[in-house]
Amino acid sequence: MQKLKYESPVIQKMNAGLMNKFGTRTEYEPVTHIDGVSVNRMMADYGSPLFVISERTIRQTYQNTVRAFKTRYPKVQFAWSYKTNYINAVCKVFHQEGSWAEVVSGFEYQKAIGNGVPGNKIIFNGPEKTNEELTLAINNDSLIHIDHFEEMYQLIDLSEQLNKKPRVAIRVNMDTGIYPMWDRFGFNYENGQAWSALNKIVASGKLQLTGIHCHIGTFMLSTEAYAIAVRKLGDLAYNCKTQLNTVIQYLDLGGGLPSANTLRGAYLPGADTMPSVDEFAEAITNALMNIGFAAQELPLLILETGRALIDDAGYLLGSVLANKRLSDGRRATILDFGVNILFTSFWYEHKISPAQAFTHHTEDMVLYGPLCMNIDVVRQSVNLPLLNRGDKVVVHKVGAYNMTQWMQFIQMRPNVIMIDEKGNTHLIREAETLAYIEQVEKMPAHLQQINL
């Protein structure tokens, strides 16, 4: 018989409830395997902490999402939002599934090209695009989304220099009843800037107006906001056709679809409160069908969904470093990962499961990361079984933004592995080393020598 785990005794407040011969129980179940691969095994092979990405989950989520739209609207295209997770292996899974690339910087643009995405299937967003980057995008016939008038004039200048007619769209922001209103990107709809931009683009004769883009916010909890956005974009597209004699070929609804994570401060778990992707698809496609376009002139619907497609596929595996009692009596557990690599713990109340068997006793506790920094809190308060040093935990739904917004701060970034559909693990990003981090540092000559 396996030796029973020792748990240090603790005095708990009496919880009144129905008597139960099994005692109190937790909702937790140990997560010992991911896609059939042992968590212990992966951590033994690749170290702790460790990011794990499930290729099967990516493909399933992608196909389910695409199906939700394609069974409701004839022309749908997804473009993988690079900033959500631009590890090349991840991007390539999406590209294999048929996704284009949506990038917001020259760096991401180069990554997409490097991943083999044809230039004319790259959507170039973002407020900053240099002349060099735009020149490349124009020569590649990419879809350039204009963020401000300065960029529009910059493009007109470039198109004259290059004697090419770049394909462009404008980004539009609008009031969709969402707070806060994302009005810092693109041209505003209500104050007429968007219409003015469209007019100027067509009048310039230098640019090929191809589409209209919006991104109404992130982690949207209302489907109606999308319907409003479609109606407003549709209004612009319809006016372009009737007044500017220019057919808008696509409407890019951006991203913003939520994942099943629970936002900080939310009362109920995210999975229970979020509208399903089907509900979003229903709202978006219904509104599109009602713009007033004939069946054969319906614009292509582009979606830049990032988070909803990748969050579920990412796991973070880590180990317990220590336990302590805080001054107010709360239990604190210190883990070997913190906000440095789990950036989203600023936003979400991540679900964390132990990776091994545990008793039914649970306790509210704080989860801290390993940083010598006060902000490093993974969960402010979570009810978990008691964990000992060396125990393993699995953080769920961490695929989005963590592997792009993580920071090299105090600790170095760990390995990232992918479990393929056959259950094989592949290292897709190696843990950082001192040499890797210092290779870009330069030492002035007078500082070479120190004498302590």
Add this chain to the structure above:
Amino acid sequence: MKNNTVIPFLKYIGSAVLNSYGMLFFSKNKLFSLLIILVSFFTPFAGACGLIAVLISIFAAHAIGFGKEQIQNGLLTYSVLLFGLGFGSNFEMGIAFVLLLFTGALLTLFLSTTLNAILNKRGLPALSLAFIISTSLLIIASKSFNGIGLTHRHIYWYNEMFSLGGNNLVNLIQQFENWSVPDYIAGFFRSMSAILFQVNIAAGIILSIGLFIYSRIAFILMVLGYAVALIFGYAMGGFESGNMSYYNMGTNFMLVAVALGGFYIIPSIRSFLWIMVVVPIAYLMVIGLGSITFKMGVPVFSLPFCITVILFLHMLQSRKKQNKLVLTPIQYYSPEINLYRYTNGKERLLNEYYQPISLPFMGEWMVSQGYEGSMTHKGEWSKALDFVLLDNEMKTFKLPGNLPEHFYCYNKPVLSVADGVVVEIIDNIEDNEIGGNNTQQNWGNSIVIKHAEGLYSQLSHLKKHSFKTVKGAYVKQGDIIAYCGNSGRSPEPHLHLQIQATPFVGSKTLAYPVAFFNVRENNANTLKTYSTPKEGNFISNIIPNTQLQNAYNFQPGAIIKVAANNFANEEWEVCTSIYNETYFYCKELNAFAYFIYKGTAFYFTNYFGPKNSLLFQFYEASYKVLLSNNIALTVTDYFPLNIFKPNAINWLQDIVAPFYIFIKMKFEYAIQQDENGLNNNKIGFTSKRSEILFGKQKNIKTATVTIQNGQLHSFTFQQNNQTIQALCSN
């Protein structure tokens, strides 16, 4: 008459004359016609009479006011030619002869017109009946006229030859005549020449060569007809030689064989076998009718041939099912072309009569129950289709799967399969629980749409109160009409589609193909045209590309100007025929290219005219165009073999074509743009022609077509190892 009207007029008279000669062998081949004229002058007097009679009838018909189309094809006048030849071979020259030739020619023309009118209405040919009646009449009547007498020229025909070509010609002819070939072979050539009222081996050989050039199949049929008659005759123990001339002996049977084996019937193994049955029937007629006409003092001529052919064709027409031993649908005056066109058209164009029906959903669904399904598609309701949505684990639902909402297809838009008027809606039935069944209201919420008289579609098991249309409304193909539900006899959400002939919910079903759809199998996509989705198929609609549609939706009256290096400029006008067929007409080259535009596809059906034209290159390049930019689809099709210049292998193929086709001309098409390509102003595709010889594929030609701003911009093709670009403009 001005010069510019004289030449076309002469051309027209010329082709009328040539076709009159060709028609004797069911041909419109000009070269063969010239050979026949040459051979007819082996008996110069009869030959001249024939030519004169034809000219008389052509001018008479023209003067009476027959149209160019009626005269030019020679159908009215070939009987007159036969009359002239026959009359000239039987009577002596004199004033009475001239008068009778003239009168007889006119009589034959009248008879020919009337018989054609009477018989053609029933889809039967008049053949040479007019000639038989008029010539017999004249022979009988001539006995009362003293001014005309029978000639012996055809008995002493060497004399005529001598007067024509002196000793040399007679020697040459004699060499053929003394040629030591078995009688039955010489008999074949003599019978061949007897079609022109001669008994001359040399004439028979020349005609045989001409016939072979015109049609390999026709030649083989002639041999077959002759052989069958010969064997039958021997089996019957011979016959009284008095009644049998070479004409009777061979000609009737040979003509029967060509007419029924390959001309009025598409040549096939069946038609060849039937010849072996029908020729003996003709044989009986020759003997029987011959004995009767002999008593009246006239030969039986080709009467047995005419009666046998008309009887047999009439019998075939009276069948309920015409699928075996097919009557030639469109006469191209060549057994080969008839055969190639028919087999090609059977594969490509038979579905023209179906109204294009699309799938009633968006995205890719699976056929959960097909025609004659094992669950509910039975008996009179067997021609129905059920569709569901699956995930990549082949599940129709997401967990836990105990509510209709968990099923992927539930609440998905349902589309109209074609344009039409809503004639029935049932919209008050609750969805079943999963596993439930409502056999009381079997069809659940349903809609019936009328697309044409006797063509209705019914969609069933829809969601209550989800209808987007009302009874009496007009809906277009692809319009959302309702949402998928779980009402009626539906244990789990699915969509039921059936086509029916009556407007009621639950009418019995009608097998009807879906016009264009995509089937995905092992991640390979295949285009299906006019076929029925099978159970287990993953299918989706073809989404048309507006640019391609605009470019290929050629409107009557439109003119396309085309220019290319090494080619003269061409102007193609888009025209519509009286049968509502659309075609390009190139006036400069007198070329026609017939096409069909179906919204999702464009295809050429036929080409007439010179092959060294740009229009022909375009015909080849755009033989079949799928008007969709779904890159995953490759379209293949086959050309009729006769459309390209023949070579030796093709001739070999012609000979065995009724039994086995070993050459195929394959057409492949691939779009250059991808599925959601947004490039507004440019889209193109590549098409390839390759020859498949005994299953081995050899690429012959590659072409590309470029569409710009929704218009045909240019196309390229290969010729003499160089790529030529043709620019098009409106």
